[in-house]
Amino acid sequence: MTVNDDSFTHWKNREEIAESMIPIIGKLHRERDVTVLLHSRSLVNKSVVSILKTHRFARQIAGAELSITETLPFLQALTALDLGPSQIDIGLLAEAYRGDDRGMSVEEFTAEAVAGxxxxxxxxxxxxxDVVLYGFGRIGRLLARLLIEKAGSGNGLRLRAIVVRKGAGQDIVKRASLLRRDSVHGQFQGTITVDEANDTIVANGNTIKMIYSDDPTTVDYTQYGIKNAILIDNTGRWRDREGLSKHLRPGIDKVVLTAPGKGDVPNIVHGVNHDTIKPDEQILSCASCTTNAIVPPLKAMADEYGVLRGHVETVHSFTNDQNLLDNYHSSDRRGRSAPLNMVITETGAASAVAKALPDLDARITGSSIRVPVPNVSIAILNLRLGRETSREEVLDHLRNISLNSPLKRQIDFISAPDAVSSDFVGSRHASIIDAGALKVEGDDAILYLWYDNEFGYSCQVIRVVQHVSGVEYPTYPAPVV
Structure with a gap:
């Protein structure tokens, strides 16, 4: 047998193991509401190749590929346990077991690690x-995809309705088509049917009512069987407490804004300050995509090194707020053609840092340039640290944060030398550290942070909604604090 034959046989063996994992992962999710993760990446509804790629990805951040033969025994051990709703990371289980010297069996170690x-x-x-989407644009449709995906276990969050202004001619058909196919994020994973007579969309078995209204104060959601719901306003039309309070109608319990909040509206970055949300708070904001990208790494650096001051420059993909061709715009430069120009503009992300990290005693400034790409942005975070360090030390720190800390769902880490923006379309992390671009000299550090400003941000919004709804289940093994 040749070396090539050996490699192919090895691949086919791993494929067979991955195939055996799929029904176990699916059954745990459907019957026990357990989400199986691998280094914070969900394996639910993933293909054989996707499962194998996720195992291989561990090599980029942990230094060695995680063998599927190592993780399978832990997955099998989970099936014998009386598990409740939770998220269980079999990658972390395998790594922790490898470093344990007590001589325990896989079954004994797994039972101890997930005892909670x-x-x-x-x-x-x-x-x-119940969840209601107010608006159905770029973020709204991605939120719908995520909510439908997470309804697979029959528990957690359930998208009940979408509120929009009614357009002329086949409105619901056209909106369903935009949900079904996306030029950036690809096809919807599942089936979608439309009932025009009853203004409903059925997506993967989820019946979603389309409510037509231009005034939130006119809607009584209890008429549609909706109760105690969380409404996600993704229009950005209202951003202060007075305006967002219009949504607090019969059937709506809380309002979450997908834009920076104004006044006393709490700006929440999941993973950083979501635990500060008061149980009786009815209105909150998920800040901006850029705030979500910079605050978790900023916290990671401040906690370890201290931060005296900083500047963030965001190179941001264009958005629907800009014009396709030169035309009037209330902003000075955003009226110029988005796909033809780099456009200097403002960002509120730097000022929003103070709301998310009130204990950070450092001045953070910021500016932004919109560039001709439809999605994925990069934030360049230039920091003056509280002590001198080295590039190697910072890399090790951030790599460890991405693997083992409470911020591992927010911060990802990539060491690929040829990484470019399109590689991060569909990333579920708020921020991805580019190891190759990191610069450190004494007490100066420059971090390059990629982020899918549409999908990664939408994942952060869903995490906040899960938290306030009480369906944010604990993760095991517990992250290292």
Whole structure:
């Protein structure tokens, strides 16, 4: 047998193992509301090749490829446990077991590591929490995809309705088509049917009512069987408490804004300050995509090195706020053609840092340039640190944060030398550290942070909604604080 034959046989063996994982992962998700992760990446509804690629990706951040033969025994061990709703990272289980010297079996080690999700400790499965989308643009449609995806277990969050202004001619058909196919994010994973007579879309079995209204104060959501719902305003039309309070109608319990909030509206970056949300808070903001990209790495650096001051420059993809061709715009430069120009503009991300990190005693400034790409942006974070360090030390710190800390769902890490923006379309992280671009000299550090300003941000919004709804389930093994 040749070397090539050996490689092919090895690949086919790993394919067979990945195939055996799929029904186990699916059953845990459907029947017990358990999401199986691998280094914070969900394996639910993933293909054989996707599962193998996720194992291989660990090599970029942990230094060695994670073998699927290592993780399978931990997945099998989970099936024998009396598990409650939770997220379980079999990659972290395998790595922790490798470093454990107590001589325990895989079954014993797994039972100990996830004890908080078993037996008397387990969380009871909750009734689904109703969610309403107010607006159905770029972010709204991605939120819909994520909500439909996460409804797979029958618990958690359930998208009940979408509120929009009614357009002329086949409005619901056209909106369903935009949900079904996206030029940036590809095809919707599943089936979508439209019932024009009843103004409903059925997506993967989820019946979603289309409510037509231009005035939130006229809608009674209880008429549609909606109760105690979380409404996500992705229009940006209202950004202060007075305006967003218009949404607090019968059937709506809380309002979440997908733009920076004004006045006393809390600006929340999941992973950083979501635990400050008061139980009785009815109105909150998820800040901006750029704020979500820079605040987690900024916190990671401040906690370890201290930050005296900083500047963030965002190179941002164009958005629907700009013009396709030169035309009148209330902003000075955004009226110029978005796909033909780099456009200097303002960003509120730097000022929003103070709301998310009130204990950070450092002045952070910021500016932005819109560039002719439809999605994925990069933030260049230039920091003066509280002490001198080295490039190697910072890389090790950020790599560890992306793997083992409470920020691992927010911060990703890539060491590929040829990475470019399109590689990060569909990233579920708020921010991806580009290891090759990092610069450190004494107490100066420059971080290059990629982020999918549409999908990555939408994932952060869903995490906040899960938290306030009470369906943000604990992760095991527990992250290292």
């Amino acid at each position: 999700a078993t037996g008397e400790n387990k969380i009871e499965r909750r009734e689904p929490r």
